[in-house]
Amino acid sequence: MPQQHPSEKPSPNVGLFITCLADMFRPSIGFATVKLLEQTGCRVSVPEQQTCCGQPAYNTGDRRTSAEIARMTIDAFAGYEYLVAPSGSCVGMIKYYPELFDKEDPYQQLAQELADRSYEITSFLFDVIGLEALQQQLQQLSIPRTITYHDSCSGLRQLGIKQQPRELLKQIDGLQIEEMTEAETCCGFGGTFCVKYPEISNRMVSNKSEFINDSGADTLVGGDLGCLLNMAGKLQRQTKDAPGELVEARHVVELLADMLDIPGIGEQEVRQLKDNVSAKNYALASELKSSELTGSELKTSAITAEQEAK
Amino acid sequence: MDINTPFFKARASEALQDENLQQALGNLKQGFPHKRAIAVERMPEFDDLRDQGRDLKNHILEHLDLYLEQFESKVTENGGHVHWARTGEDANQIILDICQQVNAKTVTKGKSMVSEETGLNDYLEKNGIQPVETDLGEYILQLRGDHPSHIIAPAIHLNLEDVSEAFHQHHNKPKSDDPVTLMQEARDALREKFVVADVGITGANFCVAETGSTIIVTNEGNGDLTQTLPKTHIVITSIEKVVPTLEDMTLFLRLLARSATGQEFTVYNTLSSGPRREGDQDGPENFHVVLVDNGRSEMVGSQFQDMLRCIRCSACMNHCPVYGAVGGHSYGWVYPGPMGSVLTPKMIGIEKGAALPNASTFCGKCESVCPVRIPLPKLMRHWREDEFSKHLTPKAARYGLSSWAFLAKRPTLYRQFTKLSSWGLKLLANSSFGGDKGKLEKIPLAGGWTDFRDMPAPQGETFMQQWKQRQAANQTDGESS
Ligand code: SF4
Numbered sequence: 001m002p003q004q005h006p007s008e009k010p011s012p013n014v015g016l017f018i019t020c021l022a023d024m025f026r027p028s029i030g031f032a033t034v035k036l037l038e039q040t041g042c043r044v045s046v047p048e049q050q051t052c053c054g055q056p057a058y059n060t061g062d063r064r065t066s067a068e069i070a071r072m073t074i075d076a077f078a079g080y081e082y083l084v085a086p087s088g089s090c091v092g093m094i095k096y097y098p099e100l101f102d103k104e105d106p107y108q109q110l111a112q113e114l115a116d117r118s119y120e121i122t123s124f125l126f127d128v129i130g131l132e133a134l135q136q137q138l139q140q141l142s143i144p145r146t147i148t149y150h151d152s153c154s155g156l157r158q159l160g161i162k163q164q165p166r167e168l169l170k171q172i173d174g175l176q177i178e179e180m181t182e183a184e185t186c187c188g189f190g191g192t193f194c195v196k197y198p199e200i201s202n203r204m205v206s207n208k209s210e211f212i213n214d215s216g217a218d219t220l221v222g223g224d225l226g227c228l229l230n231m232a233g234k235l236q237r238q239t240k241d242a243p244g245e246l247v248e249a250r251h252v253v254e255l256l257a258d259m260l261d262i263p264g265i266g267e268q269e270v271r272q273l274k275d276n277v278s279a280k281n282y283a284l285a286s287e288l289k290s291s292e293l294t295g296s297e298l299k300t301s302a303i304t305a306e307q308e309a310k
Numbered sequence: 311m312d313i314n315t316p317f318f319k320a321r322a323s324e325a326l327q328d329e330n331l332q333q334a335l336g337n338l339k340q341g342f343p344h345k346r347a348i349a350v351e352r353m354p355e356f357d358d359l360r361d362q363g364r365d366l367k368n369h370i371l372e373h374l375d376l377y378l379e380q381f382e383s384k385v386t387e388n389g390g391h392v393h394w395a396r397t398g399e400d401a402n403q404i405i406l407d408i409c410q411q412v413n414a415k416t417v418t419k420g421k422s423m424v425s426e427e428t429g430l431n432d433y434l435e436k437n438g439i440q441p442v443e444t445d446l447g448e449y450i451l452q453l454r455g456d457h458p459s460h461i462i463a464p465a466i467h468l469n470l471e472d473v474s475e476a477f478h479q480h481h482n483k484p485k486s487d488d489p490v491t492l493m494q495e496a497r498d499a500l501r502e503k504f505v506v507a508d509v510g511i512t513g514a515n516f517c518v519a520e521t522g523s524t525i526i527v528t529n530e531g532n533g534d535l536t537q538t539l540p541k542t543h544i545v546i547t548s549i550e551k552v553v554p555t556l557e558d559m560t561l562f563l564r565l566l567a568r569s570a571t572g573q574e575f576t577v578y579n580t581l582s583s584g585p586r587r588e589g590d591q592d593g594p595e596n597f598h599v600v601l602v603d604n605g606r607s608e609m610v611g612s613q614f615q616d617m618l619r620c621i622r623c624s625a626c627m628n629h630c631p632v633y634g635a636v637g638g639h640s641y642g643w644v645y646p647g648p649m650g651s652v653l654t655p656k657m658i659g660i661e662k663g664a665a666l667p668n669a670s671t672f673c674g675k676c677e678s679v680c681p682v683r684i685p686l687p688k689l690m691r692h693w694r695e696d697e698f699s700k701h702l703t704p705k706a707a708r709y710g711l712s713s714w715a716f717l718a719k720r721p722t723l724y725r726q727f728t729k730l731s732s733w734g735l736k737l738l739a740n741s742s743f744g745g746d747k748g749k750l751e752k753i754p755l756a757g758g759w760t761d762f763r764d765m766p767a768p769q770g771e772t773f774m775q776q777w778k779q780r781q782a783a784n785q786t787d788g789e790s791s
Contacts, residue, residue, distance in 0.1 A: 018773050018774065018777075020728070022773060023728055023772050023773040023774055024728050024731060024732045024735075024768055024772055025732070025766060025767075025768045025769070026766075026768070026769055027769055027770070027771070027772060027773035027776050028769060029773075030773040030777070031773070031776075046774070046777050048721060049721050050721065051717070051718045051719070051720075051721050051724040052718045052724075054718070056711060056714060057711060057714075057715055057718075058691070059672065059691065059694065060694060060698060060703065060707065060711050061691065061693075061694030061695035061696070061697055061698030061699070061703065062695075062698050062711060062715070063695055065711070065715040065718075065719075068715075068719055069715075069718055069719060072719065072721075153671065153672070153673035153674055153675070154672075154674070157673070157674040157675070157677075157678050158674065184675075185631055185673075185675070186631050186671050186673035186675065188631070188671065189671065190670070190671025190672060190673070191671075192707070193669075193670070193671045194758070194759060195756070195758035195759060196668060196669075196707075196758075197319065197322070197668075197669055198757075198758035198759065198761060198762060199322065199323050199326055199762075200322055200326070200632055200635050200636060200669065201671075201762070202761075202762035202763070203326055203635040204631050204632075204635060204671075205762075205763065207631075229765070229766050230763065232764075232766050233749070233759070233763030233764040233765055233766060234762070234763040234764075236749055236763070236764040236766075237751075237762065237763045237764050262769070263748060265766045266748045266749040266764060266765075266766030266767065267748040267749070268748035268767075
């Protein structure tokens with residue numbers, strides 16, 4: 001992996017690939033990505049001619065359509081030194097582009113070149129730009145949260161992303177990482193899989209949310225919005241009647257770019273309520289440490305706190 | 311064996327409701343993967359071995375004809391016979407002929423997936439010959455009229471109660487829930503069978519070309535008895551099992567045991583190299599090897615060739631979250647899990663087998679543990695391509711895909727669409743469907759999602775809309791300053 005420090009290469013010209021899910025559901029992920037890239041001295045543009053990486057077609061077996069979309073994406077990012085996306089899955093798809101063209105097709109070469117300069121955001125920040133460029137900013141942050149990190153499949157197994165987001169997150173003051181059991185197991189999203197086989201997908205995401213809850217974390221963090229929508233949706237359905245127990249779901253860039261003022265994935269009014277409750281719980285927990293309060297007493301107090309917050 | 315693969319979805323749904331099964335699958339998930347991880351950790355060069363395994367298998371597949379011929383001539387030299395079976399029926403017929411030649415009434419069998427593939431047991435029974443499975447798991451299944459749900463732990467879907475019930479019915483003994491007692495019962499029952507069997511049939515994990523030997527690996531020792539006690543030993547195996555030398559075989563044995571059960575070596579590794587020779591203490595008088603093709607030679611040189619590297623270790627299914635959720639029977643035919651999702655459509659046709667390569671999130675866990683590095687997700691994707699190009703993809707999916715593709719190829723139009731959809735979803739979230747503004751609890755036409763989880767609602771305007779506004783604002787700023 002080329003180690004380029006911004007001082008050697010003053011302002012990399014980065015094209016942001018805004019994944020379709022982030023574009024539609026959670027633009028803040030896009031803005032957080034831009035913020036991080038700009039903080040490390042990149043010039044960021046968003047090519048207009050992009051739509052989707054083509055994964056739905058590729059995974060349905062429609063090679064022709066995926067090749068057409070690949071061609072479009074290759075053209076759209078032709079002028080950029082790097083393509084960066086807040087998703088291991090979409091970058092993983094771009095890495096497949098070379099396979100979609102015959103050896104004689106000039107696009108084969110272009111696809112290879114694009115694949116070689118495409119990066120998932122945390123890997124770009126850590127492997128290409130280098131931690132130092134961002135370290136100072138990150139160390140100024142204070143996020144008193146306990147998070148658990150879900151390793152999304154393509155990012156993990158196709159791109160080898162495991163340590164990068166964790167190393168970046170570790171710089172943040174107050175942030176604790178509690179690893180869940182089976183952090184590397186698929187959450188059951190799988191693009192169209194979750195609608196083709198909803199029951200199997202449900203079992204997978206149910207297992208996942210059990211591990212998330214057992215980790216004791218208050219925030220679930222990941223690098224792919226698809227998986228996060230799936231897990232957040234399940235966590236919310238499960239804690240429907242106890243919103244105070246909901247583990248908040250967030251994309252990793254939102255933490256790194258200090259954009260926690262926006263509600264967690266799939267939340268709006270609820271969070272505020274929860275924050276009040278957690279603040280009181282937190283106070284109660286410290287009280288417990290210094291006093292003789294028992295667990296059940298704490299629970300009762302927490303319930304009172306929740307009611308008050310309502 | 312009946313082909314139930316087309317009913318994958320319904321069977322999976324039942325499996326998900328079956329609490330006993332779910333418990334058994336939970337144990338499986340705790341067991342084998344954990345043991346494998348420890349074994350791998352203790353062997354730092356394991357990944358190098360996997361590369362060697364992959365390369366060696368590729369070499370073998372390039373020269374398959376050569377090694378098979380060498381194997382055949384060695385077996386013949388050793389006094390055995392090699393039979394070539396193009397199809398499963400051919401294989402069954404050949405085996406029946408051999409059994410009839412020696413007037414067999416009972417045959418004992420070691421575990422063999424290939425014989426499941428050809429439906430050998432039913433065939434023999436129909437022709438008046440009693441096959442007796444001797445692998446404990448297979449024996450239990452046979453008593454229950456059941457089929458394997460896993461390739462190395464065939465009865466993994468059963469619990470102690472099921473076994474106790476089956477034994478109670480067939481052994482004329484009081485019920486017991488003590489595993490040791492049950493094991494002893496099975497041992498006693500099987501001993502009698504071993505003694506009276508006229509023919510022993512086993513599979514083979516590998517066939518060694520340089521010596522004409524076949525090998526089976528077991529943890530029970532039943533294979534030894536099956537192949538040494540009866541007068542006739544028939545090996546039924548498939549053509550891709552051949553390896554050049556004994557040394558090559560040991561490479562695969564090391565990979566196999568660690569990947570399958572996390573053992574460094576399987577307990578019993580039994581080689582057969584032809585019938586007994588003069589002065590030998592034991593061994594069969596007749597030795598036959600039936601080499602089954604059943605579609606495999608067609609895979610050589612095709613985009614599915616990589617699948618022929620499979621050494622049937624089961625690591626892919628042990629680690630697969632889909633297999634872990636629905637169990638082996640859901641797959642509806644002999645081979646379950648990721649390897650089955652590639653092999654099955656080849657053997658029963660993509661028309662019947664399409665559910666399997668589609669039932670994957672492409673999470674890639676299977677590929678990451680496969681000892682011979684078979685790119686299982688890629689091969690499943692090839693099946694989806696085959697399905698798509700043959701117009702077998704379900705109409706709704708095809709229609710959805712083509713409308714999406716139409717938009718995805720036209721950025722301006724696409725933008726309008728995403729704008730509208732995010733606006734629409736947001737609106738829905740704020741209406742009675744949502745309850746909360748941040749999520750949707752029900753979305754028309756998206757029941758597959760909202761039956762089980764909420765759908766987080768869009769934040770508001772799309773990124774592209776907001777980005778445009780930001781650019782415009784920056785520009786005005788730039789101009790005014
Ligand atoms: S595909 Fe690989 S992991 Fe699966 S059974 Fe075959 S060799 Fe083992």
